[in-house]
Amino acid sequence: MSTILIKNGRVIDPSQGLDSIQDVYISGGVIRYIRENIKRKASITIDAKGMIVAPGLIDMHTHLREPGREDEETIYSGTRAAAAGGFTSICCMPNTRPVCDSRTTVKYVHARVLELGVVNVYPVASITVGQKGEEIVEFGDLVDAGAIAFSDDGSPVMNAEIMRRALEYTAMFDTPILDHCENMSLSNVGVMHAGYIQSLLGLPGIPGAAESTQVARDIELLEFFGGRLHICHVSTEASIHLIRRAKRRNVDITCEATPHHLTLTDELVKTTNFDPNTKVKPPLVSEENRLELIRGLQDGTIDVIATDHAPHTTKDKDKVFKEAPFGLIGMETAIPVLFTDLVHKGIITINQMIEKMTINPAKILRIDRGTLKTGVPGDVTILNPNKRHTIRSSRFYSLSRNTPFEGKRCKGAVDTTIVSGKIVYTKGKIVEE
């Protein structure tokens, strides 16, 4: 196995409070040491002057669509999109066909990753059989097979008793429930955030309360019955208030927000003339809601930035707004968008961004990654904070093109992605074996 020496980069590792110009030495697939001016020889030397050297990024919310919808994404294409986006580890959601609710499917995903993947993939299994919300899965067997967490993402658990039992039972295994909070009776046939823009456009609305009533319910269940709860893709002001208050009374709860909810608003549906690439769940919200998300990001209420990468084919998306499926892809645009709209505008620091994409998700998932400590797997992401470029979906490694950021001018990019001491992506290209 090759040795890699990364020289002269600004090493930022929030897990150790590190932020200084140093060299990083990787051998045997693990981080050996970080020090100034390492002289030792390495088979590959990377000059990272002017770059940021961070622990490999983690995206704890993606959809790889395999098995079942290999026309939208595959483990092959999805892990390459991840690498191109700087992610060395990703979680994949269970809403595949079949649903990832059995040992067989978890093992299938693992086998495919071993064969075709270029980054670490942690399968998330469903909470209920077939994501039907009726009976709980064999949590113990699934954990043993390698499921990292549980989620009925996309078809949330509406029955409070089932959510209660899932929280209580999974507490035995210390695995989190990744909670897609949406009261389906309130979101109903809605296709965009209910509010001013939605009223003008005459589209059916999804009220913010569809999310926050469910967040409130699940915080109550967590406090009454225990377990571990992580709220997915938080999007409204009310949800942030609920989570912030829960954290203040030391409830063990975490949450994530997506780059699109942090940077876009429901106005975009109107200014793009109903472009289905602005249709997502939860929907893009109003500016007031977005600003509260930003405050939540700044004060630590939001622990994690995750993309909710949700590929859909152009055939499926190229429809009238109401009929197009929900979802956007995000792995290959996350870093450019976050740099451009949040970091360079002084809204969050680079360190905050990296913390929410490395050590914080690693802690929630209880994985020994997201850090550059000696001895951990050599996952490193090198970022070029000043590179100017324009987002072009035609260059994506993802099989899908459903991004709302097409044509966006950005400052900040992923330079190199290293997984377990092996360069998998550098200078715009996946490194194939």
Added chain:
Amino acid sequence: MKFRHKNLLTLEELTREEIELILENATGFKEIFTRSIKKVPTLRGKSVVNLFYENSTRTRTSFEIAAKRLSADVINFNVSTSSVQKGESLLDTVHTIESLGADFIIMRHSCPGAPQLLARRISAAVINAGDGAHEHPTQGLLDAFTIKEVKGGFEGLNVVILGDITHSRVARSNIWALTKLGANITIAGPSTLLPKPFERLGIRICTNLKEAIKNADVINLLRIQLERQRKNLFPSIREYSLLYGLTQERLKWAKKDVLIMHPGPINRGVEISQEVADGKHSVILRQVTNGVAVRMAVLYLLSGGEEA
């Protein structure tokens, strides 16, 4: 002044001057109706396709007559017997129609934004004949035309739009046209059918009928749909009628010369009583006649015509 738009998709995107231009032209076209030969050669050799994904009698017929009076060839594309039923996508259908040589596509669709999707992709001119609950621009124009014809102008006029505003494209197009032209708008009906964010447009929102129509110069009634009751947006047609049904008695709350309008089809005995619908204040049938003149003006201006 030349009309700078290729399509008519919304009234939101038109300026006051552009709306006034359409109304002026409609006046000219309406004059043709009194002639013995009600036809002009303006659109000779042009094809107009009516592409209606939702049922409609009056709007489709109105566009057809308007186009024919301008000497255009009119094709009614019947969605229910076409390849749409075989699963052909909207865009494929439209590209096919365009390849057949259509110059105008008049489209009605249940999804807001459908005509926008069309306009992005094709070179023919697109006229929105109603997209879901979004807009119905020619209805907004014909309502404005009718008000102007009777009242002479819009400045300071109190217009009440009464009924299910949330699900109404007619309401939205009326609001855009009439606020731009200087009228005061009140939307009224049960609170579950009034979009509260509309306050930002500077219009009044009112749930009490008496309060709403006090001093009204115009009351524009919207059809109330049974389907909404099933979704618990109001308890029953009976209760709707009790609270908001416009009767002769209640009409006294408004101004003496109040104008009663309705885009049709009307539910007699629900939102409007028999007497009011057929009474002296009602201009419901005049709206239908004016619809043809307004649609002629729209087709004419979109074809690049100079002032009539």
